[in-house]
Every structure is written in structure tokens, then in C-alpha cells.
Amino acid sequence: MGTSRMFRVFVVLGSAFMILLIIIYWDDVGAPHLYLHTPVSPGPKTPHTAPHQQPQTSRTPSFLNDIDAFVNQFLEPGTGEPTDPVPADTSNQSEKAEERYIPRREWKIHLTPVAAELRERQEQRRRLLQEMCANDSVVFPGKNRSFDDITNKELDHLIVDDRHGIIYCYVPKVACSNWKRIMIVLSESMLRDGVPQRDPLAIPRELVHNSSMHFTFNKFWKRYGKFAKHLMKVKLKKYTKFIFVRDPFVRLISAYRNKFEMRNEDFYRRFAQVMLRRYANQPTPPASVDEAFGVGIHPSFSNFIQYLLDPQTEKEMPFNEHWRQVYRLCHPCQIQYDFVGHLETAEEDAEHLLRQLRVDNVVEFPTSSRNLTSSSWEADWFSKVPVEARRELYKLYEPDFRLFGYDRPDSILNE
Template structure:
């Protein structure tokens, strides 16, 4: 009887010990490297003497490879060799795809340092964010809450790439389509004939904005349950976090041009019809966007601003992401971004960022100036908007102006 009882005690103690080991491994390794079969490769490899070449009897266990990849990212810069292990076994794929697979080389030695002015620019932008978040004169909803207090539904703009240790908060109308393309290429979440897609511009637009292509923070709950928030905070601490922003008023003009001056059935039904009924004396607006455009009916920019300022708008639903304030999308006072890009300096910032991430020899940012809304157009666009409405609009978006260093548009507000 005593022997049986002692045996049960040893079993219980042994199980508890194993659970403790699992928790420690999860916290120290798994939390920073959750895709256990997807290698992380942001760091270089230190050269070591070649090991004894003996007969290989079995493949290295995958969890050991994961630990190696995790450790490599903290090593000091060395030879510039890639840290990725050999490409995964593709024996079940076509021979053509296997032949086309090119192992990634994601560590690049640069002969010249990043320009001092670019480093200084980033330092100033990060410092400004910290100062504004600590400044009591900058007030907006949710500013002083903790990260734990942010509802899960408000974390859907934070895209995670565990392969390279990157978190990107996308802001619509700030080149987010192309940055999403970059994230798809880096995360290798899109395969073509079994081969990861390498060309960002070859990714169809419908896939770029397909939520299934991106692993965002708000999906953590479904995958990791009660560990989700803890894992988010671990990644926020260890990964490189970046955001791109734009002059808030110019972003609104761009949103209006794209969603209401072009034929967009979804935005017409959800928003344009509401604006036409409320502000354009159109009690029964056309049923479809084609009918509306056929008779020359669409909400004006002034109607759009009225819609944003109308208290009834947010009572019905939160602002759409295309005109929602950046502080509501990306939580800059709860998340310390490592890189803050501006659309106005997009080319320089993109090159600097990709180089900082050490992936500039893997992918290039696809720049495009087609149909780009210019800041110089602000006065013309706001000429139809009453001055008082412009000032109310500024109050609505003032936190974004101040957080990200955009000047108060006095020429528009003081007419």
C-alpha cells in the first residue's frame, strides 16, 4: 500500500516538474519564436571551426534548430553569412519548384554607414512621440491606459512577422498596400508553385488586403488563448516595430478621393448614401454607385467633413480605418515604435528601414507617385469647407498632428 502511494506521489511530482520545464521553455524561447518550424533570421552567424564530418544518421530535431535560430539573432555581427538553415524538405513538391527555390540571404554587409541625418531624423521622431505622450497638454481618449487595457478588436492593425522579428502597424492611405506586400514577401505567407513570392508588386491587390495573409495581434487570442496578451508584450519588447504616417488633413483628402470620387460600391452603400441623405438633400439616393455616377451624384468633400464632425457618426459605428486617427489605430503611447516613417520622406525612410531590418537585399520598397495627393492641394480642397468646421476638424485630429510632428495648418484654420 505504501509503495503504491509513493509511486503515485513520484508520478505527480514528475508531472509537475515537466510542466514547469515546459512553461520555462515557452517563456524564454517559445514566446519569442512561436512559429517553431519557421526560422527567425535577423542576425548574422559567427564563424566557427567546421565540426567533425561524420556519418549523418538522422536529421537534427526541429526544436533544436529553432533554439539555434533564436540564439543566432543575439550574436554580434560577424561574416554576414545568412543564419537560415537549409531550405525545408520539398520532396513532396514539384521538381520545377524545387529547382527554383533560392535560399534567402538576409544579412548584408554595408560598406558605408547609414547617413547621420537619417539616424538623427529617427531619433527626433521617437523622442517627439515620447515627449507628446508625457505632455499633459496633449489629450485624447485612451492616452493613459495600459497596453493590457486596449481591447483586442483595436489590435487588428499590428502585423507580426516572426520570421524576421518585425511588427508593422499599418495606417490606410499611407502606402500601406505596398508595406503589406513587403510583409507578405518577408513572412513568406504566399507561395506560387511551392515557392515563396519574391516580387511585392506581383501580389494581387485582393490578396494584399486579405486578412488571412497577415498574422495580426487580434488573432493571438484564437491561437494562444490566455497566453495571448503575455506573448504580445514579449514580441513588442524584442521585435522591431515600425509605423508610417502622413499629414492628417492630406490623408483625409486622399481617403475621400479614393473612396468617393472613384466607383466603390461598398463605400457608396455604407457611407456615401448616408452623407447624401443627411447633408446633400437626397432623401432617396440612387441604389448603386453606378446609378449615382451615371447621374453625377456623389458626396462632396464638404459633406465628407460634415460626416466626420457629426456626433451621430461615431454613435453608429467607429470611424472607418481609412479616416480613423492614427493614435486609435496604432496606440503610439502604449507601443514604443523603433522606426517612424513619414510618407513625405517615404523613399529615404523606406530605404533606411529595410536596411535597419537587414532585409534590403531581400526586397525593395515599390515606390509609386501615381495619383498621389499633394500637400499643396490642401487650400483648394478645404476652400469649400467653412472655417469653423476646419477648426473643429483640427481638434479631432490634433493628437496626430502633434504626436508625429506635423505643423498646425494655420493658413487653413485662420482664413
């Protein structure tokens, strides 16, 4: 009996020592270096076996998988994995399918560097973010809090790709569907016939926005428990972090067009009915979006702006992600982004970013032929919105304008 108790004591002490060793090793080495033995986009090389060594026949387990397995031993039952179930036909089986991998495209050799003006553009955008975050005249809720004070739920827009050391903060209505597709391809979280999906546009839209397809910061708590915040900070320090933004008012117009001028049952019941009752003299709006569209009823853009400005709106629930301010989604004063893309320069920025990440031989940014909302339409869209309401709306989104270098829309605000 005494021997058994002593054995358990040694196991506990040994486990504690291993945890300490893991943390120290993680900090000293850095996560991206731990994946060099399993690159997803290797350059051309000749297989070589060292003398007197047998060639490896299986992939060395990644350090992340090791720490996953180890840390999960100390979690309560049922808390070792993210809460969202992964669809059965899309679960990541890439290790089992390694023998069946489709060869990737031939390694690209770039004869010319990234254009100097593109590098300077990024430097200016990063510098502006730093200056605005340090500028006391730019004030908004949560600006001066620390990363530790950001709640778990507020980190659900930060998608992590451990294979390449990338963190992407997605902003709805800023090409986020295509960037999510790219993150799925890079992380190999979707298989087709046992092989990781290579074509971003072949990923169905319903899976693109399925949260189980993405490993986000808010899932760290379930997987890593008390180590979650520490690992987040390590990844933020060592990984490449990027974000894409857009003119704030044009983003609002795009959100309105997509969610309220098109048939969307969920948004109709959650938001449009509220707008119709409060601002459109519709005390009993149609029960469904089909009924409403059948009789030509939907909230106007002016009703939508009234909804955003109404103090009652955020008392009931936070802004929906499609019109929530970027500073609330991506925390640019707590997270030092390495790359800031603008939708207005999306193609140039996307090519620059993929080359900077060294994954341009694996995936290309999908070009869209859809009719995008143009900034030149702003005056028409705001023509029926009272000037005072426009100015209040600007105050609501002013931090996004200033943080990301968008001009104050004086032609709209001074009419």
C-alpha cells in the first residue's frame, strides 16, 4: 500500500515538472520553429538519409499535439476539445492521409522582391495604428485595457493556423469569406477524399462560416485550461498577425444590402422586425421574410441607422458582428498587427501578404466578380438620413476611421 502511494506522489511531481518544462521550452524556442519538421509548403529538395540511419517512415508528432495530449490529462472530463462538433466528413485526418497527399504546385521562385511602395504602404499603416493607439485624443471604450482584460468571447474573431504561424482577425463584410477559405486550406482542416482541400473556392459557403472549421482564440480555454492566456501571448508574439479593413460607412452599406435587401430569415426575425416595429410604423410586421418581401416590406437604410444609434439597441445585446466596430472585433491597441490590408487595395495587399507569409505557392487569393459596394455610392445611400444622424453615426465609428487611415467623410457630414 505504501509503495503504491509513493508511486502516485512521484507521478504527480513528475507531471508538475513536465508542465514547467513545457512552458519554458515553449517560451525559449517559439512555436513557429517547432513546425519546421512538418512544413506545408516545402521548397524543392533532394531526399537525403544520414549514414547509418534508417529513413523515417512516419511523421514526427508536432509539439502542439504533444502539449494537447499532455494538458488534456489535467482537464475535467468533457473540456479537452472545442465545443463545436466537427462535421464527420470534414474532420482533420491529414496525418492518416499523408501517404495520399496530392503533390503541391512547383515551388515559385520570385526574381523580383515585393515592390518598395507596397512595403512602405504597410509601414505607414502599422505606424498609424501605433500612433493612434498612443494618441490621447483618440478615445474609445477598451482602448487602454490590457490583453489580459479582454474576455474570452471577445477573442472569437482571431483564427489561428499553427502549421504556418499565422493569426487572422476576420472582419465581416471585408472579404472575410475568402480569407477564411484560405485559412482552411492552410490549416488543412478540411479533407476531400482523404486529402486536404487545396482549392479555396471549392469550400462550400456553409462550411466557410462553420466555427468548427477554425481554431480561434476563444477555444483555447477549453483546450488548454489555465495555460490558455499564456499560450495566446506566446503566439501573438511569434506568429504573423494580419487584418483586413474597409471604409466604415461603406461597410455599413454593404451589411445593410446583404442582410436586409436580400431574403435572410434569421436577420429578418432577429433585427428587421425590431426595426420595423420601432422606426417604420409597423406594429405587427409580417411573420417571415418571404411574407415581408411579398408585400414589399423591409427596413430602410435610414431605419438601420436609427437602430445603430438607438441606446436601447446595445442595452439588449452587443452589435452584431456585421456592423460591430473593427476596434471591438480585433483589438488593434492590444494586438500589434504585422499586416493591415484594405479592401480598397485588396488584390495588391493579398498578393503581398501571401508572399510575405511564404504560402503563395500553396494558395492564391480568390478574385471576386460580385458587385461590391462602392464608396462613390455613399452620398446616395445617406441622402435620406438626417445630417445630425450622420454626424452621430460618424462619432460611433470614428475610431475605425482614424485607426485605419480613412478620411472623415466631410461631404456627407457637412451638408
